[in-house]
Amino acid sequence: MFEFESYKEIKLSEHFTLAEAAWSALANRFAEVNEGQLYLHQKLAEKVELYFREPYGPIKINSGQRSDDIYQILKKMGQAPSATSDHFFACGRNPFASGAWDIVLLHADAERAFKEVYQKIYKEPEEVNLIGQMIYYENRNFIHFSNSRILLLNKDFAAAGGHLHKDKFLISPKIGNYKVYRG
Numbered sequence: 001m002f003e004f005e006s007y008k009e010i011k012l013s014e015h016f017t018l019a020e021a022a023w024s025a026l027a028n029r030f031a032e033v034n035e036g037q038l039y040l041h042q043k044l045a046e047k048v049e050l051y052f053r054e055p056y057g058p059i060k061i062n063s064g065q066r067s068d069d070i071y072q073i074l075k076k077m078g079q080a081p082s083a084t085s086d087h088f089f090a091c092g093r094n095p096f097a098s099g100a101w102d103i104v105l106l107h108a109d110a111e112r113a114f115k116e117v118y119q120k121i122y123k124e125p126e127e128v129n130l131i132g133q134m135i136y137y138e139n140r141n142f143i144h145f146s147n148s149r150i151l152l153l154n155k156d157f158a159a160a161g162g163h164l165h166k167d168k169f170l171i172s173p174k175i176g177n178y179k180v181y182r183g
């Protein structure tokens with residue numbers, strides 16, 4: 001775990017810090033972040049820099065990591081947070097959550113950017129495998145962007161302190177879903 005006070009100094013990439021990626025404005029608190037989760041934030045930052053920050057300029061992270069206590073607070077507030085969201089970053093409530101941010105493009109048309117990025121990525125099958133989901137929410141004008149779940153089986157994730165183990169969790173590419181093996 002990292003101290004909340006250090007989040008501002010922990011850079012995920014050129015333009016993003018852990019403070020922005022782990023803050024919940026609605027719940028008014030930071031999510032607790034461990035080493036494995038930091039790795040997932042860094043991977044996400046890499047892609048968001050490449051696809052959105054570089055071509056479209058400054059970005060605000062509207063919603064980043066959601067810890068279990070943030071989830072409980074949102075529920076009490078009458079929000080309807082998903083219990084299996086990728087925003088959990090592989091924490092208890094969803095060990096398969098690969099990490100997601102909701103981003104707002106401050107100086108660009110998000111819908112246009114979304115369509116352009118879609119066109120760019122989906123021409124490259126290898127790139128498609130490196131990202132999870134990309135969703136444009138028209139009414140709130142933000143883009144949900146998540147890591148590929150393949151990252152959770154990556155040895156670098158385990159080396160960084162990630163808690164998933166290959167022998168317990170396997171992805172079945174055939175059904176595009178995952179199976180849990182309880183050993």
Ligand SMILES: [Zn+2]
Nearest residue numbers: 100101102144
């Ligand atoms: Zn989202």
